[in-house]
Amino acid sequence: MRGSRIIRVKPVLDLRAALKNAVVAAATAFGLFALLIGIRTDQGPSGGLELTPRFGTLGILVAIAFVGGLLRGILFGERRIHIAPRLPAAATAVLDRVGRMFAPALLAFALAVPILFYHDRYILDLSIQILTYVMLGWGLNIVVGLAGLLDLGYVAFYAVGAYSYALIATNFGLSFWMCLPISGILACFWGVLLGFPVLRLRGDYLAIVTLAFGEIIRLVLINWQSVTGGPNGVPGIPRPSFFGIPFNAEEGGFAATFGLEYSATYRIVFLFYVILALALLTNWVTIRLRRLPIGRAWEALREDEIACRSLGINTTNVKLTAFAMGAMFGGFAGSFFATRQGFISPESFTFSESALVLAIVVLGGMGSQLGVVIAATVMLGGFELFREFAQYRMLVFGLAMVAIMVWRPRGLIATRSPSVFLERRKGIEPGLVREERG
Amino acid sequence: MSAASAPAAEAVQGSEPLLGLRGVKAFYGSIIALKGVDIDVYDGEIVALIGANGAGKSTLMMTIFGNPRAREGRIVFAGRDITDLPTHEIAHLRIAQAPEGRRIFARMSVLENLQMGATTAEPTHFAEDLERMFALFPRLQERLHQRGGTLSGGEQQMLAIARALMARPRLLLLDEPSLGLAPVLVKQIFDAIRQLNRREKLTVFLVEQNAFHALKLANRGYVMVNGLITLTGTGRELLARPEVRSAYLEGGRA
Numbered sequence: 001m002r003g004s005r006i007i008r009v010k011p012v013l014d015l016r017a018a019l020k021n022a023v024v025a026a027a028t029a030f031g032l033f034a035l036l037i038g039i040r041t042d043q044g045p046s047g048g049l050e051l052t053p054r055f056g057t058l059g060i061l062v063a064i065a066f067v068g069g070l071l072r073g074i075l076f077g078e079r080r081i082h083i084a085p086r087l088p089a090a091a092t093a094v095l096d097r098v099g100r101m102f103a104p105a106l107l108a109f110a111l112a113v114p115i116l117f118y119h120d121r122y123i124l125d126l127s128i129q130i131l132t133y134v135m136l137g138w139g140l141n142i143v144v145g146l147a148g149l150l151d152l153g154y155v156a157f158y159a160v161g162a163y164s165y166a167l168i169a170t171n172f173g174l175s176f177w178m179c180l181p182i183s184g185i186l187a188c189f190w191g192v193l194l195g196f197p198v199l200r201l202r203g204d205y206l207a208i209v210t211l212a213f214g215e216i217i218r219l220v221l222i223n224w225q226s227v228t229g230g231p232n233g234v235p236g237i238p239r240p241s242f243f244g245i246p247f248n249a250e251e252g253g254f255a256a257t258f259g260l261e262y263s264a265t266y267r268i269v270f271l272f273y274v275i276l277a278l279a280l281l282t283n284w285v286t287i288r289l290r291r292l293p294i295g296r297a298w299e300a301l302r303e304d305e306i307a308c309r310s311l312g313i314n315t316t317n318v319k320l321t322a323f324a325m326g327a328m329f330g331g332f333a334g335s336f337f338a339t340r341q342g343f344i345s346p347e348s349f350t351f352s353e354s355a356l357v358l359a360i361v362v363l364g365g366m367g368s369q370l371g372v373v374i375a376a377t378v379m380l381g382g383f384e385l386f387r388e389f390a391q392y393r394m395l396v397f398g399l400a401m402v403a404i405m406v407w408r409p410r411g412l413i414a415t416r417s418p419s420v421f422l423e424r425r426k427g428i429e430p431g432l433v434r435e436e437r438g
Numbered sequence: 439m440s441a442a443s444a445p446a447a448e449a450v451q452g453s454e455p456l457l458g459l460r461g462v463k464a465f466y467g468s469i470i471a472l473k474g475v476d477i478d479v480y481d482g483e484i485v486a487l488i489g490a491n492g493a494g495k496s497t498l499m500m501t502i503f504g505n506p507r508a509r510e511g512r513i514v515f516a517g518r519d520i521t522d523l524p525t526h527e528i529a530h531l532r533i534a535q536a537p538e539g540r541r542i543f544a545r546m547s548v549l550e551n552l553q554m555g556a557t558t559a560e561p562t563h564f565a566e567d568l569e570r571m572f573a574l575f576p577r578l579q580e581r582l583h584q585r586g587g588t589l590s591g592g593e594q595q596m597l598a599i600a601r602a603l604m605a606r607p608r609l610l611l612l613d614e615p616s617l618g619l620a621p622v623l624v625k626q627i628f629d630a631i632r633q634l635n636r637r638e639k640l641t642v643f644l645v646e647q648n649a650f651h652a653l654k655l656a657n658r659g660y661v662m663v664n665g666l667i668t669l670t671g672t673g674r675e676l677l678a679r680p681e682v683r684s685a686y687l688e689g690g691r692a
């Protein structure tokens with residue numbers, strides 16, 4: 001045996017390296033911001049473009065980058081072997097523990113939102129929007145998080161669901177509750193249809209094909225004018241009713257029937273609970289499926305496709321069911337979107353929607369149900385918070401994403417809890433294999 | 439061809455082999471990896487396949503499972519032609535494999551990995567089979583809820599074998615079960631294989647670099663060179679052959 005060499009990695013303070021690091025950071029910042037921030041463009045009185053240099057702001061940004069680079073060089077020194085600076089173990093543990101009690105508390109809070117914020121229409125609308133994205137995130141989580149199939153065209157199923165409801169309701173007068181399953185099934189069907197050609201693809205290739213699929217659906221919606229109304233969209237989509245009782249100020253309306261004073265908020269509250277119920281349904285189904293052989297097969301597929309096949313799993317079916325399930329929930333969310341808006345057009349179903357939902361899943365920590373909720377809340381809430389600083393909104397958003405990916409490269413909630421535990425000590429009987437709650 | 443091979447004492451002579459390969463050729467793209475391989479594995483035997491790196495041993499294991507598919511020749515298992523069956527259907531015929539590289543589901547727990555192994559088995563066997571695996575590899579019981587990817591190499595190897603056994607196979611294919619293991623563990627794994635073969639009449643076909651151990655364990659062995667079988671005989675015969683000794687046991691532990 002040869003003597004093994006020991007490579008010492010000590011955190012030596014190397015000022016030159018740190019300085020170099022800082023210069024590189026500053027140069028990068030300069031390159032990035034020179035035009036973005038260093039020069040401000042305004043429309044002059046004559047209609048021409050006026051350029052105002054802002055060297056001060058630019059200088060501050062470059063200085064920040066320089067100091068940041070220097071500090072990083074000094075603090076982390078030569079320990080380049082660390083792939084990413086992580087949160088300390090204690091913080092991670094706390095985060096994980098809080099996570100366990102967090103879910104029930106969050107649910108209770110969600111149920112109470114319409115009561116707490118009854119008079120705040122803005123909050124109610126925002127919560128409905130967040131819940132819609134939570135539902136979309138959970139739906140996509142089945143495909144991306146569990147089955148590991150990178151789908152960049154998820155918005156296609158959202159669109160199919162929305163247009164299914166809109167067209168069926170406006171043309172045939174079916175109610176929301178009748179249309180909901182139909183839209184789900186139609187989206188599901190498109191999911192399978194997309195699934196077939198991409199069965200052999202993985203990773204990047206799959207991503208590109210699904211991206212194209214999303215665009216195809218959008219272009220069809222724009223160009224098939226006779227059916228979809230083209231770019232003008234579908235107006236006058238019926239609002240949901242409370243088991244047949246419409247939310248209006250008239251005789252047979254919700255308020256009159258229950259002897260209440262008419263208020264537009266009733267409908268909003270109702271919509272809130274509808275999307276909450278739909279989202280919880282998605283979550284419940286996902287958690288149930290994860291414990292069944294099919295859910296286990298999805299996760300195994302994400303880990304190793306070849307091993308799956310040699311263990312007797314028909315990976316074709318497993319992939320198709322993942323696509324179909326994900327698409328179905330996307331379709332549900334789509335018809336909810338249509339009934340909430342009352343008007344839909346292809347503009348609501350662009351790639352940026354797919355990207356947003358995917359970002360929610362990835363930031364949440366692929367496969368984590370709670371992570372999706374947190375990520376959706378943080379992202380949509382963040383969008384709203386920074387609405388006033390419109391010009392810095394995307395900058396802050398981008399920085400936040402980078403920060404999360406640096407500190408928690410596997411997403412906010414990266415720990416995956418097994419779907420099954422064994423109660424032991426007395427030997428195992430078939431009934432003793434207990435399944436863990438999501 | 440097969441007349442040249444000497445069936446083991448235990449094998450029922452003249453009967454059909456459990457697994458039979460005839461003139462099997464397999465390709466990666468246009469590169470040929472198996473150039474016409476004949477192999478017989480009889481019920482109740484342990485058969486070892488040895489050969490240098492890149493000889494095509496792992497390819498052979500995978501070709502039995504249809505990936506890559508045999509482009510020429512026939513593969514028959516238990517009297518049924520499986521040459522053109524899809525991989526997952528082959529697995530349902532009760533052939534199981536602990537493949538090269540182990541292919542553990544890294545983010546899933548040990549228990550979940552074992553559950554995946556039981557995909558083709560009767561669900562009612564699960565608890566009993568789990569107990570058998572714990573008896574065979576007590577280490578797995580201790581690590582039951584640990585993520586597969588965080589197990590040590592040896593533990594992963596045990597898990598890969600246990601996962602394959604959860605299917606209650608008639609034939610177990612093992613690709614380098616001793617790879618990267620300490621001598622004590624190698625002995626433990628080989629003992630486990632012998633025990634399964636004796637007590638449960640499990641038929642085993644294994645690929646090994648550890649030629650000495652493998653040929654001592656096996657009833658019969660095959661030597662593969664560049665995609666072709668060049669030598670075959672009982673384990674003891676092969677161990678005595680000078681060409682085997684020089685090529686695979688050089689500086690050996692015999």
Ligand SMILES: Nc1ncnc2c1ncn2[C@@H]1O[C@H](COP(=O)(O)OP(=O)(O)OP(=O)(O)O)[C@@H](O)[C@H]1O
Nearest residue numbers: 466469471489490491492493494495496497498538
């Ligand atoms: N996926 C692949 N694509 C192309 N060529 C491959 C592929 N897998 C294996 N090969 C080639 O096929 C030949 C046989 O490989 P194989 O893995 O079967 O060897 P092996 O006998 O198992 O070797 P080792 O003992 O090192 O595991 C090698 O030359 C290898 O380079």
Ligand SMILES: [Mg+2]
Nearest residue numbers: 495496497538
């Ligand atoms: Mg090999």
